Amino acid sequence: MVAGLQATGKSTLAELVAHDLAAPVFAWDRLMAPLKKHRMLAGLDYEKCLDLGFDLIQSLVLNQLRLGQPAIVDSLVDQRRIDAWRPAVEVDARIDAARPAAAGRARISGLVPGA
Structure with missing residues (x-):
């Protein structure tokens, strides 16, 4: 799992790791x-x-893992969701940035109504 706020490089890192792991x-x-x-x-x-x-995302990832295949998650998540996924998904990397929570909320405001 690669998690972090916008512009911290998580998508780039996720794609590089995914390429190496197929x-x-x-x-x-x-x-x-x-x-x-x-x-x-x-x-x-x-x-x-x-x-x-x-x-x-969790449903897709758990199915991938059930098949014995790796999966990369590129998502803005909070600690509550990371903790919920932890039993099933190993957290290999987490990118954090010193940005206010509002920056992350603004990032997904275009995708989530009421954000």
Whole structure:
């Protein structure tokens, strides 16, 4: 799992590691953008949208691991979600930046209604 705020290099690192491991990258932006485009997130509040996105990523990753294959997660996550995933997903890397929480919230505001 590669986690961190915007512009900290997590997508670049995730793609480099994924290339070396021949593993898929499960990226929040790529997963949520089509849902927003097709108005699948309309009517959901901020927390529900976050939970939906993280549940979708977790489902995909756990299936990948069940098949005995590696997976890379590229997502903005908070400690609560990392702790929830920890039993099933080993946290290999975490990129943090000294940015206010508002910066991360602004980053996903285009993907999550009410953000």
